[in-house]
Amino acid sequence: MTTKELQYKLLLKQYDQKRTRAAEAKRNREEEIYKKIPDIERIDQSLNKLGISLVKSALNASPDEFIENYRHKNEELRRLKKQLLVEYGYPVDYLDMHHDCPVCKDTGFISDVSHRDSIANEYAHHQPCKCFKQALINLSYDQSNLKSIGADQSFSNFNFNYYSDQVDKEYNKSPRKNMELIYQECINFVEQFAYKRNNMLLHGPTGLGKTFLCNCIAKELLNQGYSVLYLSAQELFKLFEESRFHREDMEEDEKNNLDILLTVDLLIIDDFATEATNSFTGPDLFHVINTRALNKTSTIISTNLPLSDWRSLYSERIISRIFGEYSILRFFGEDIRLLKKWNQKAATRK
Numbered sequence: 001m002t003t004k005e006l007q008y009k010l011l012l013k014q015y016d017q018k019r020t021r022a023a024e025a026k027r028n029r030e031e032e033i034y035k036k037i038p039d040i041e042r043i044d045q046s047l048n049k050l051g052i053s054l055v056k057s058a059l060n061a062s063p064d065e066f067i068e069n070y071r072h073k074n075e076e077l078r079r080l081k082k083q084l085l086v087e088y089g090y091p092v093d094y095l096d097m098h099h100d101c102p103v104c105k106d107t108g109f110i111s112d113v114s115h116r117d118s119i120a121n122e123y124a125h126h127q128p129c130k131c132f133k134q135a136l137i138n139l140s141y142d143q144s145n146l147k148s149i150g151a152d153q154s155f156s157n158f159n160f161n162y163y164s165d166q167v168d169k170e171y172n173k174s175p176r177k178n179m180e181l182i183y184q185e186c187i188n189f190v191e192q193f194a195y196k197r198n199n200m201l202l203h204g205p206t207g208l209g210k211t212f213l214c215n216c217i218a219k220e221l222l223n224q225g226y227s228v229l230y231l232s233a234q235e236l237f238k239l240f241e242e243s244r245f246h247r248e249d250m251e252e253d254e255k256n257n258l259d260i261l262l263t264v265d266l267l268i269i270d271d272f273a274t275e276a277t278n279s280f281t282g283p284d285l286f287h288v289i290n291t292r293a294l295n296k297t298s299t300i301i302s303t304n305l306p307l308s309d310w311r312s313l314y315s316e317r318i319i320s321r322i323f324g325e326y327s328i329l330r331f332f333g334e335d336i337r338l339l340k341k342w343n344q345k346a347a348t349r350k
Contacts, residue, residue, distance in 0.1 A: 204331025
């Protein structure tokens with residue numbers, strides 16, 4: 001079962017629970033009102049009898065006159081019911097079913113009248129309600145490990161002014177020009193995600209924007225309804241070890257992360273290679289990277305480790321998968337975190 005299918009299954013269960021709670025709350029309100037206003041209970045009994053008589057009339061092909069009479073009585077009883085509620089200080093809809101979403105009535109889906117079957121007009125296809133789409137996004141955020149992602153971490157807030165215009169002789173271009181190219185690669189990654197699943201390796205010293213861009217990508221895709229899982233390398237390797245030796249003691253969130261590693265639309269591994277693999281975690285890491293490659297699901301890896309040092313930490317199989325199938329984006333320049341701190345101190349002194 002894919003991550004998206006698991007999310008749908010979980011949300012459908014939540015929506016079913018919503019409807020159950022709404023029905024129970026309605027029954028409790030009815031019991032309250034029936035005790036305080038017995039006339040309303042009698043009106044509801046009359047309404048139920050009217051409904052039964054209408055069904056019988058339909059079976060007996062009763063004339064339209066009966067249906068019109070039924071409609072008139074039904075409206076009159078409902079009017080009296082609302083009048084009594086108001087007289088006793090209750091809102092007119094107090095005994096109605098109260099849904100969180102009045103559009104879909106907490107089913108999560110609405111009829112799509114633009115796709116009605118031309119042969120059987122009475123049947124309509126259904127599409128997710130706006131509330132269901134938002135709930136799916138919220139759930140994706142919860143499961144992404146990115147609940148606290150800042151509002152400022154977006155492509156529109158990326159500041160190129162922190163990167164020097166001076167050409168670096170080693171790379172034959174300036175850090176700013178390099179970042180402009182990397183930035184566009186990240187934009188393309190998001191824009192092409194619906195039909196082209198790429199993989200990226202972001203590498204270079206700390207403080208150059210690797211994590212910031214990972215968060216920008218994650219945020220854009222989460223808001224589009226895709227599933228994303230963000231894990232630091234330390235979290236990932238800990239997950240591997242826990243699943244091998246202490247699975248029965250694992251937290252529910254950890255088990256969920258383990259289940260969706262292979263199927264989530266985008267897996268982001270940050271600070272890769274800060275924790276060396278061992279004989280136990282190495283095969284698990286290859287299994288994740290290899291399976292995701294075969295399933296054509298996207299992976300982004302961020303690392304500070306020089307590419308020349310990879311062979312001392314990872315197997316040939318892992319290196320072959322990553323360097324053979326990932327776009328390599330090299331970061332270089334001054335640590336912009338330090339530059340920001342210096343700018344803040346300078347502004348404070350002024």
